[in-house]
Amino acid sequence: MRYNTGNPVGTDGSSSPFDLHDNSANIDLFANGDEPAYPDRLGQLRKSISGMESEFDSAQAERAAEFDASQQDKEDRFNDFLVSSAYQFIGEYASGLVVSEYNQIFQKDGQFYRASPSTALPYTTTGTWASESSKFIPVGDAALRQELASGNTGSGAEMVEFAGRTVEAKLRDNPSPRDQPYSAVGDGVANDSAAFTAFEAVVTGRVVDLSGRTHLVNSAPKKNAYINGRFKIAGFTRNSSNISAFSYQPPFVHRFGGQLSKLKVSLSNPLEQITSVAFIGDSITWGVGTGEESTSSPNTALLTAARDDAGSYSWVNILKKYIGERYAFGAVQVNSNWAGSPSGQAIAQFSYNRFVFPRRGDFTVTQAAGGSMSITEQYSTSIEGTRAVMILGNGNAGVESSHSIKFKFTGFSFVLGFTCQESTASYYELLINGVSQGVFSTHAGVDGFVNNTRNNYRTHTFAKVVNADIEIKTRRNGETGLREIYLQSIKFNKVINLINQGIIGVATRWYINFNMGAFTDQYGSTCDYAICQLGTNDRIFQSNAPGGMNQFVYDLKEFLDTAPAATTKILMCANPAVNEDPTVYSFNMQDVRGVITRVAKERGLDMIDNYAAMSALDPSIVASDGLHPNILGHSLIARNIINALESA
Incomplete structure (x- = not known):
């Protein structure tokens, strides 16, 4: 029970044992009680340890919420800055791409990226995504949303009159197109090609809303991402945004x-x-x-x-x-x-057609032993396709030695290109998976070859092979003296x-x-x-x-x-x-x-x-x-x- 004497504290405190009893009870409640506060012996409410802990936790939660709100506000204001400034598309990701502003974006694997706030600018990309991906963050659909946001006309945004209506385009680095007569109709009947040509002479790299209209054009314009509309080409209608405007979507x-x-x-x-x-x-x-x-x-x-x-x-x-x-x-x-x-x-x-120089890379070139065997290269702008010729020289008289060119191939034909040198012309053998397809001459007069001329061709055709071993072997074929084949290229007709x-x-x-x-x-x-x-x-x-x-x-x-x-x-x-x-x-x-x-x-x-x-x-x-x-x-x-x- 409490005595509640009401004795004053005084200069030295109360000496009454009844007050000592009450103080002891108060200290117990202060230290161990669950209520936020208890009255002391004079009836004054005093905060308990439990009350002080509760107040601290509440204050801490409030401080954390204020901090999070502050950070979110900074992020929102930064994003608003980017949007109001308009994203600037600077190209596809590659080595040497210079990012000088935080509102510049590039495209990689169908997604847009901008520099992370922690990335120091200007930054030049290395082209090695694995090592520098952390320096960039994906934009997602913000590049599209910024063009569609209502009222977003400040900070360098201009209103462009196109096809009789207002189309928003960010033209920070372009002259104002406000007075350009684009005059596209958008009824699917009148040809709007000239209007788009004039428009893209000024406006490029932007998202442009076509307001649901169908434009008859000779070919689809490609210098902007056109959304919310259609292009009619050669009698058929396609969605305007089938490629560009949805390119940021990751593949499923x-x-x-x-x-x-x-x-x-x-x-x-x-x-x-x-x-x-x-x-x-x-x-x-x-x-x-x-x-x-x-x-x-x-x-x-x-x-x-x-x-x-x-x-x-x-x-x-x-x-x-x-x-x-x-x-x-x-x-x-x-x-x-x-x-x-x-x-x-x-x-x-x-x-x-693709011309390929048959040395190094996908080709293995070897030669027989002997000092009279040689491989040299010459270069000339008059040589079609590769501008180079590989001279396979064989001076081993009386010996059927050879050079060998090997590669893997799937297909049914290819074309060999030669420079014809009649004085030293020679032969070669074609083998497919080790099976000879015959021995062929590079002499003048054979298959229309002309002496001392470049860009002579012979086509080899066979049943389609898959991942076959192709080998071209030089052959002396009984001739004496120095024999040479001037091999320019192998021409593949890719289908x-x-x-x-x-x-x-x-x-x-x-x-x-x-x-x-x-x-x-x-x-x-x-x-x-x-x-x-x-x-x-x-x-x-x-x-x-x-x-x-x-x-x-x-x-x-x-x-x-x-x-x-x-x-x-x-x-x-x-x-x-x-x-x-x-x-x-x-x-x-x-x-x-x-x-x-x-x-x-x-x-x-x-x-x-x-x-x-x-x-x-x-x-x-x-x-x-x-x-x-x-x-x-x-x-x-x-x-x-x-x-x-x-x-x-």
Whole structure:
């Protein structure tokens, strides 16, 4: 019990034992009590240790919150500065790229990056991303959002009058285009090519909103990223942003086997003379949904069915055009149709020449022992292709000694280029996988060779070989004295052959039973690669097979087992579907995605995931009927495939 005497503290404190008793109780409560405060013996509230701890914790939390808010405010103000200043695109990532401002961005593997606030500027890139990636941070979609932000007209932003409406463009380093008469119409009828040419003479490297209009042009303008509109070219309409404006999106792809990387290398390698790719699939691969596809009648559900024209902007046709521009350097696209198909243009082929100097690099050059054997090089601008000649000299009289040039090759032909020196001309032997293809002369008068002239050519043609050992051996062939071959180059005619084998309405089982000829090209050779997108129609209940995912697992594995082993296969999943009615479909598109991913991982195959790439979008925006992609949907699929290929 408390005495509560109320005695004053006084100069020396109270000496009453009753006050001592009360003080002892107060100290116990102060040290061990749970309440924030207790009254002392005079009735005054005193904070307990528990109360002081609670106040400290609250104050500490408040200080932490204030610090976080302060840091976020700094980050927000820094980002606002970047946005208001406008991102400046300075090019693709490479060695020697100079970043001098924090609002400058560059592109790498389909994403935009800017300098981290901790990176001292100016900074010159080394080109070795692994060692300097920490100095940059991804921009994400901010480069696009800054152009779409309402009211963002300050800090150097100007309003550009284009096609009769205001289009925002950041022109910090360009003269003002305010008075330029661009006068594009955007009705899909009047030709706006001149307007875009005038516009891009002033405005470049920007995101430009086309306000939903369709512009008829001779070719797509490429100096800006155009969004929210369409271009009509040669009678076909494509989404304006199918390549550039979505380039920051990372690819949705699962890399289980490296097949995409192998395809990317093949497209660029002249020693793989032909790169043939079959696109295996159903109506989405065929090209349904653009609204400008050709007639699909008759549809036999076989490879003899009618095909889509090459001009429509289906994902296959967009990919064909991209590969032609990027990997065939703009070579003419030669379109043709599949044998037996009554209409359409299933096949696109690109071809171009590459001259290769056959020494070092991919070539191994050796010579027989002896002081009379020599290899020298001469250089001249009059030599076509390589501007160099390799002189293979052999002075071993009476001895059948030789030089040897070896390399790996996939293809069916190549061309040897010579300088003809009749006084010392000699012979060579061609061997493929150790089998002689004959002995050939470099003397004047043979195959049209002219004495003392450069740029003479002989074409060697043979049945297609894959990764074959090619050897060119010099031969004396019984001649005496010094014998020489002036070898200038090997010329390869690189061929990229792309075949759309999408057949409307087919499921995997039907493809196995009737359409596996799709893996053979128009020349009767096995296709080198196949990008396979099946499963959409496998969801439908069949009259002669059980429904459910397990049947699709079985069919997809049998499809891969039945396909030629020589074809490098890449799996792909289609976009989401709106209609997943369980009375019609035994499983859904997410299940299709799961099966394809599981089988791809089990078989060690790369898998392009168009389902994931499209799943966050409203289907009414990207699909024409809830399933088949529209022009925008096809362009997004193409963008995902291109990003998957280029980042491999």
